[in-house]
Amino acid sequence: MLQGRHRQNTTRTRRGNQNASRALRRARLAKAVFDKRAPRRTSGGRTIGPQDWLLYPALLCIVATFVLATDIPLPFGWDLPEPVWPMILAFSWPLIRPSYIAPFLLAGLGFFLDYFWGAPIGFYVLCLMAVYGVTLLIRSYIVGQDLWVVTVAYGLAVFLFFALGTILTVIDTGMVPRLISVFEQMLATGVLVFFVHALLERYLHADVRFN
Structure with a gap:
């Protein structure tokens, strides 16, 4: 029993x-x-939605492109620099968080640049998507690293963007573009790395779940 x-x-x-x-x-x-x-929340408790790190930065890039394209007289006959503002997003978005929406918004920004600067349709779309794709592939090697690693990676991304753009221009027109102008725009775009740091600090580091 x-x-x-x-x-x-x-x-x-x-x-x-x-x-x-x-x-x-x-x-x-x-x-x-x-x-x-x-939804994601910052350390202060504010909810972070897709409009914060996707839509609003995209609209700011469009506004900045319009502003720097205005004909404002500068001393010594200089012109305002015209960096490729969407490059910030093509590099930052895959680091902040892989998203299905980001590539479509980035393609829209590329078509905007094609129309705004009179480039062949799909020119800037291809260049931006190439940067986005490569950055997404090496995301794990960049996220969580020091600022100098992010800076070097962004510099290489900028170089990839303009190298691919130069090659596509040669294929399309059969002529090499003015390399001094390409270098000037590449340098102006490289300076935007401070905005990359600001985006990563604001959104990537706001929630460790997405690191």
Whole structure:
């Protein structure tokens, strides 16, 4: 009798442990799904949505492109620099968080530059998407590194962008573009690395779950 009761108690204990284990797994799965759907929050508690790190920066890049394209007289006959502002996003977006929306917005910015600067349709789209794709592939080697690593990586991304643009221009027109002008625009675009640091500090480091 005692052995039978002991076996029954052991069986009940095992079943209880199995049920508890299953309930714990279900709770963890539900929490994981909830965490994926939950909006990001900064350390101050403010919710970060896709409009914050996708839409608003894209609109600011368009505004900045318009502003620097205005004919404002400068001393010594200089002109305002015209960097490729969407380069900031092509490099920053895959580092902040891989997204299905980002490539479509980036393509839209590329078509905007094609129309605004009179380039062949798809020229800037291809260049920006190349930077986005390469940065996404090496994302794990950049995220969490020091600022100088991010700066060097952004410099290489800028070089890739203008090298690819130069090659496409030669293929399309059969002539080499004025390299001094290409270098000047590349330098102006490289200076925008400070905005890259600001975006990463504001959005990437705001929530360690996406690092």
